[in-house]
Amino acid sequence: xxxxxxxxxxxxxxxxxxxxxxxxxxxxxxxxxxxxxxxxxxxxxxxxxxxxxxxxxxxxxxxxxxxxxxxxxxxxxxxxxxxxxxxxxxxxxxxxxxxxxxxxxxxxxxxxxxxxxxxxxxxxxxxxxxxxxxxxxxxxxxxxxxxxxxxxxxxx
Amino acid sequence: xxxxxxxxxxxxxxxxxxxxxxxxxxxxxxxxxxxxxxxxxxxxxxxxxxxxxxxxxxxxxxxxxxxxxxxxxxxxxxxxxxxxxxxxxxxxxxxxxxxxxxxxxxxxxxxxxxxxxxxxxxxxxxxxxxxxxxxxxxxxxxxxxxxxxxxxxxxxxxxxxxxxxxxxxxxxxxxxxxxxxxxxxxxxxxxxxxxxxxxxxxxxxxxxxxxxxxxxxxxxxxxxxxxxxxxxxxxxxxxxxxxxxxxxxxxxxxxxxxxxxxxxxxxxxxxxxxxxxxxxxxxxxxxxxxxx
Ligand SMILES: Cc1cc2nc3c(=O)[nH]c(=O)nc-3n(C[C@H](O)[C@H](O)[C@H](O)COP(=O)(O)OP(=O)(O)OC[C@H]3O[C@@H](n4cnc5c(N)ncnc54)[C@H](O)[C@@H]3O)c2cc1C
Numbered sequence: 304x305x306x307x308x309x310x311x312x313x314x315x316x317x318x319x320x321x322x323x324x325x326x327x328x329x330x331x332x333x334x335x336x337x338x339x340x341x342x343x344x345x346x347x348x349x350x351x352x353x354x355x356x357x358x359x360x361x362x363x364x365x366x367x368x369x370x371x372x373x374x375x376x377x378x379x380x381x382x383x384x385x386x387x388x389x390x391x392x393x394x395x396x397x398x399x400x401x402x403x404x405x406x407x408x409x410x411x412x413x414x415x416x417x418x419x420x421x422x423x424x425x426x427x428x429x430x431x432x433x434x435x436x437x438x439x440x441x442x443x444x445x446x447x448x449x450x451x452x453x454x455x456x457x458x459x
Numbered sequence: 460x461x462x463x464x465x466x467x468x469x470x471x472x473x474x475x476x477x478x479x480x481x482x483x484x485x486x487x488x489x490x491x492x493x494x495x496x497x498x499x500x501x502x503x504x505x506x507x508x509x510x511x512x513x514x515x516x517x518x519x520x521x522x523x524x525x526x527x528x529x530x531x532x533x534x535x536x537x538x539x540x541x542x543x544x545x546x547x548x549x550x551x552x553x554x555x556x557x558x559x560x561x562x563x564x565x566x567x568x569x570x571x572x573x574x575x576x577x578x579x580x581x582x583x584x585x586x587x588x589x590x591x592x593x594x595x596x597x598x599x600x601x602x603x604x605x606x607x608x609x610x611x612x613x614x615x616x617x618x619x620x621x622x623x624x625x626x627x628x629x630x631x632x633x634x635x636x637x638x639x640x641x642x643x644x645x646x647x648x649x650x651x652x653x654x655x656x657x658x659x660x661x662x663x664x665x666x667x668x669x670x671x672x673x674x675x676x677x678x679x680x681x682x683x684x685x686x687x688x689x690x691x692x693x694x695x696x697x698x699x700x701x702x703x704x705x706x707x708x709x710x711x712x713x714x715x716x717x718x719x720x721x722x723x724x725x726x727x728x729x730x731x732x733x734x735x736x737x738x739x740x741x742x743x744x745x746x747x748x749x750x751x
Contacts, residue, residue, distance in 0.1 A: 323465040349562070361568065365568075366510065369467075369514050412563065433563075434649065434651060435650065
């Protein structure tokens with residue numbers, strides 16, 4: 304089996320596995336990073352969202368062979384228990400999580416979104432940006448509130 | 460074939476890729492953004508022996524003006540198309556279509572080449588490419604050819620592409636000062652939805668109010684391939700595009716399309732919606748033209 308090298312959350316890793324294994328399975332099974340979740344497995348729900356380079360993508364539809372040399376950021380790389388990312392603080396303060404299954408994917412998607420923002424977004428823009436992340440508890444109102452709060456903080 | 464048995468090669472140049480294809484074309488399949496190909500791999504359809512990962516072919520990632528054409532590298536993603544200044548200003552109908560594909564994650568991954576090669580009757584960039592008179596450049600190790608997009612599609616998921624060829628670029632005609640375009644799509648929800656019907660419209664406007672000098676209309680998801688609505692197109696120039704005339708054009712749309720019933724919608728619903736989307740698109744275009 305080939306050796307595949309890439310960076311996860313700033314750390315260089317190398318895994319020996321078959322190249323058509325999904326990045327999601329490699330993260331969870333080979334690298335023990337179980338923050339990213341599998342839900343639909345076909346790109347519709349966003350639970351497996353990770354950042355490759357500077358763009359959010361679905362790790363369930365990427366094969367590990369495709370990411371040789373790439374830089375990956377997962378939810379484990381967004382803040383830590385000791386030092387939460389301001390975005391995570393906003394989620395806590397707004398109560399923007401229920402069962403929590405979709406939360407890692409949403410945090411990652413929002414992280415990528417906030418990094419590219421150049422002004423405070425409207426509600427509709429936030430909804431559009433997160434249209435690829437489903438929450439089956441349907442806690443969207445608080446999620447959108449939390450994103451709006453985090454976005455505002457970025458510009459004060 | 461088990462997923463764990465599938466090999467992968469990652470060519471560094473287009474030539475290297477074409478060499479693989481000419482040797483192993485039968486066993487190999489190109490992998491770009493993977494948003495169609497990997498879903499299919501998981502569903503156990505279209506599992507190749509080897510993935511040819513073309514994601515690193517930066518030669519195929521460009522959007523530029525060349526003479527009086529716009530050239531789009533086949534690896535350009537929907538996000539890149541939607542954000543491109545050139546596409547937004549000179550081929551806005553394509554930017555609008557790309558913006559309506561899937562959701563952020565899918566637009567970041569999915570490429571225009573993949574959207575074309577998948578040849579789904581519902582592919583969202585396709586009607587836009589039809590009204591922009593797109594041509595495709597197909598390249599194999601031995602030769603290059605350029606063909607009109609309408610000639611490329613043979614049916615749902617069937618194209619002229621040979622198994623030693625790749626789509627290298629898409630060539631479109633930029634829109635002129637007096638041209639306006641719009642893309643409309645109907646799906647079960649706004650994001651992440653395969654089109655039940657979609658339509659792209661491009662009009663050349665005259666100097667009189669609501670005077671249309673020529674126009675192109677292409678529907679998706681209502682026939683085995685994209686269809687140009689030639690009767691509706693002919694009506695565009697028969698009179699000024701008054702609200703009444705727009706309604707009349709919309710009424711003719713059902714004669715242009717031959718949809719099937721499937722799990723997403725019935726044929727009759729699709730016919731009705733084809734007309735409704737066309738009317739909505741024309742109204743919105745007139746509003747934009749008048750507000751300009
Ligand atoms: C959740 C979800 C939502 C979606 N929503 C939409 C939508 O709203 N509208 C829409 O139109 N589509 C949608 N799609 C489908 C898909 O995202 C698009 O068709 C996308 O453009 C495919 O591009 P890709 O790069 O991912 O192709 P891939 O999956 O990499 O490839 C698809 C096919 O094209 C071939 N191919 C790829 N590149 C080339 C090339 N350069 N030359 C020759 N052959 C090539 C591959 O061999 C393969 O057979 C959606 C998909 C998912 C998973």
